[in-house]
Amino acid sequence: MIKYIIHAKKWRDKVNGNTYHSARVLDTQRQLQLAVPFQYGYGDHFLTTAQSEMIEQDWIKDDFKSTDWQNIHIVVEDDCKKKDVEKWGTC
Numbered sequence: 001m002i003k004y005i006i007h008a009k010k011w012r013d014k015v016n017g018n019t020y021h022s023a024r025v026l027d028t029q030r031q032l033q034l035a036v037p038f039q040y041g042y043g044d045h046f047l048t049t050a051q052s053e054m055i056e057q058d059w060i061k062d063d064f065k066s067t068d069w070q071n072i073h074i075v076v077e078d079d080c081k082k083k084d085v086e087k088w089g090t091c
Helices: 045-056 082-088
Strands: 004-013 018-027 032-040 072-077
Touching: 004 045, 004 082, 018 045, 018 082, 032 045, 032 082
Parallel strands: 004 072
Antiparallel strands: 004 018, 018 032
């Protein structure tokens, strides 16, 4: 059973070569959603920022290392527009 859905959007600043992301995390059991604001980070850094936000909001107690990954569904959209990524990080 999927407990959390992490949906991340990424934007790459082609002029400076930096990558930014934002995310939303959905708790499918409690029907709650939280936003991870627009910030610098490439690769799967969105997982670290989502994890930090989930710990801060008391959704989880420990990091993802102790979590059953089968309960987390991850969606990543690359090459999004900057304004879409900025907006995605707000609820």
